[in-house]
Amino acid sequence: MKKTLILLFGFCLQSCSTQTSFDQTKIREQITAEETRSILFTLAHDDMKGRDTKSGGYYKAANYVTDYFKTHAIQPFYPAYRDSLMTDSIGSFNLVGQIGHYDAKRPTVLIGAHLDHIGMQDNEEDQIFNGANDNAAGSTAVLQIARFLAQHTWNQNILIALFADEEKGLKGAYHLADRLQNEQINLAYMVNFEMIGTTLTTGENQVYMTGYKRSNMADEMNAISADFVQFLPQAKQYNLFKRSDNYAFYQAFGVPAQTLSSFDFQNYDFYHKAGDEAEKLDVKNMNQIIGTAAYTLAILLQNERIIKMTPQE
Numbered sequence: 001m002k003k004t005l006i007l008l009f010g011f012c013l014q015s016c017s018t019q020t021s022f023d024q025t026k027i028r029e030q031i032t033a034e035e036t037r038s039i040l041f042t043l044a045h046d047d048m049k050g051r052d053t054k055s056g057g058y059y060k061a062a063n064y065v066t067d068y069f070k071t072h073a074i075q076p077f078y079p080a081y082r083d084s085l086m087t088d089s090i091g092s093f094n095l096v097g098q099i100g101h102y103d104a105k106r107p108t109v110l111i112g113a114h115l116d117h118i119g120m121q122d123n124e125e126d127q128i129f130n131g132a133n134d135n136a137a138g139s140t141a142v143l144q145i146a147r148f149l150a151q152h153t154w155n156q157n158i159l160i161a162l163f164a165d166e167e168k169g170l171k172g173a174y175h176l177a178d179r180l181q182n183e184q185i186n187l188a189y190m191v192n193f194e195m196i197g198t199t200l201t202t203g204e205n206q207v208y209m210t211g212y213k214r215s216n217m218a219d220e221m222n223a224i225s226a227d228f229v230q231f232l233p234q235a236k237q238y239n240l241f242k243r244s245d246n247y248a249f250y251q252a253f254g255v256p257a258q259t260l261s262s263f264d265f266q267n268y269d270f271y272h273k274a275g276d277e278a279e280k281l282d283v284k285n286m287n288q289i290i291g292t293a294a295y296t297l298a299i300l301l302q303n304e305r306i307i308k309m310t311p312q313e
């Protein structure tokens, strides 16, 4: 009898920890390509003047994000969602929302992307640098994923961050990382989205991860969605791990903090050019990536998978 109970208990531990109640098809129905297109084209519109504080466009984009948060039950983590900072004597702010309530006893997972771009520049034909791929695309992913996550309850605190001043040296992310550390937030891991608007050369519905071998995050994600997360040799070669907002959180907390991207240096010619415009992006593939990322994160969170650093050689 006792043995049977132990066996039963063991079975439950195993099956309960791997049970999934998320239907990937339903998630994809909720995260529509129409909405992906709508957010992307709004954030990358000429009205947003390249989403820089100097051009004023950043504040307009921030208002759009704030309205989106309010409409979709994403709560403010700071008053009015704002984590304020000064960069080059210009006031700016990250937008930080939370899913559900915050409980200091629980681990915290942060999902983010930078909202800013390089604004208006001297350029003969087109002075507005719209930054559609960099990083209206990643911001779109974070908003849609947040909207989906906000429809469920989780055993972790989930923070949603849209960063300011990434293009000025990861300033927004450093500011928030320091603040969260001072506030003794128990950060478990951070997932960042950058430039997911084009199709990775290795195939559709794929991203690569920066700092691939630094943690088990890629393996854990691929165990849920096979081949979703690729290793890109150039990401290691150019040390992209240190070139986006994830790095600030790795530095402050020493926990896995990594970026998902599909810009592989061969599939887009408009990086930091005026021609980085929404019309050039593959919305269908981008929407697939967002749906896969949402499903993958949901299973990671639901199963309370432990994401940890891998000792380096």
Ligand SMILES: [Zn+2]
Pocket (backbone or CB within 6 Å): 114, 134, 135, 166, 194, 195
């Ligand atoms: Zn970027």
